[in-house]
Amino acid sequence: MRRIEGMRFLKKTPAAIPLVEKGNLNLSSLSLLERLSTESHASPAQNVEALNLTLGKSVAAAELELREYFNLAKKKRVITIEVDEETYQLWEDTKARMQEPKDRDALKKLCNTIAAPKREQTKVRQSPSARGAGIVLRRTLLKKAQYRCEFVSANGTRCESRQFLQCDHITPHSICGETAQNNMRILCSEHNKLVYQKFSCLRPS
Numbered sequence: 159m160r161r162i163e164g165m166r167f168l169k170k171t172p173a174a175i176p177l178v179e180k181g182n183l184n185l186s187s188l189s190l191l192e193r194l195s196t197e198s199h200a201s202p203a204q205n206v207e208a209l210n211l212t213l214g215k216s217v218a219a220a221e222l223e224l225r226e227y228f229n230l231a232k233k234k235r236v237i238t239i240e241v242d243e244e245t246y247q248l249w250e251d252t253k254a255r256m257q258e259p260k261d262r263d264a265l266k267k268l269c270n271t272i273a274a275p276k277r278e279q280t281k282v283r284q285s286p287s288a289r290g291a292g293i294v295l296r297r298t299l300l301k302k303a304q305y306r307c308e309f310v311s312a313n314g315t316r317c318e319s320r321q322f323l324q325c326d327h328i329t330p331h332s333i334c335g336e337t338a339q340n341n342m343r344i345l346c347s348e349h350n351k352l353v354y355q356k357f358s359c360l361r362p363s
């Protein structure tokens with residue numbers, strides 16, 4: 159079954175073939191890509207983006223990211239842990255609070271406080287003077303933009319595009335705009351072009 163799913167994904171996304179040949183993409187990831195791409199009726203461009211998001215990740219981590227990218231419902235899991243009476247009571251109190259909508263994410267927040275410092279250390283620092291956004295910065299920006307173009311038109315509507323997403327410098331790199339999270343945003347190729355043209359008009363020649 160996984161083999162068939164994998165083959166299907168390769169057929170519609172030829173860019174994946176060399177990655178399989180080089181051993182950068184395994185069968186589990188391929189079948190995951192196929193399942194989620196079919197479920198979300200993804201376009202060929204979205205499949206290529208999904209492929210990039212999958213590389214170098216465990217299947218579980220890739221699934222989390224892909225579900226977010228494709229805007230699919232998050233998978234639910236059951237955890238069973240044994241705790242002492244005191245922890246159990248604390249948990250009951252926490253659970254009661256979590257019923258309130260604003261605290262629904264309490265458990266996630268708690269886990270994040272414990273897991274975050276470790277994750278920080280493994281982050282690769284991006285040089286602000288480099289032009290292109292590295293893979294880590296690109297991922298951060300995509301996540302922040304919820305995998306959608308961040309262009310907002312004059313009447314306040316935000317672009318719906320989830321395709322051909324590019325990292326854009328708000329203050330252009332050519333006038334010393336830094337390649338850093340606070341100077342970057344996600345734009346679809348159309349809006350990236352538009353913004354670039356606008357800027358070129360304003361620039362003194």
Ligand SMILES: [Zn+2]
Binds near residue numbers: 308
């Ligand atoms: Zn756009």
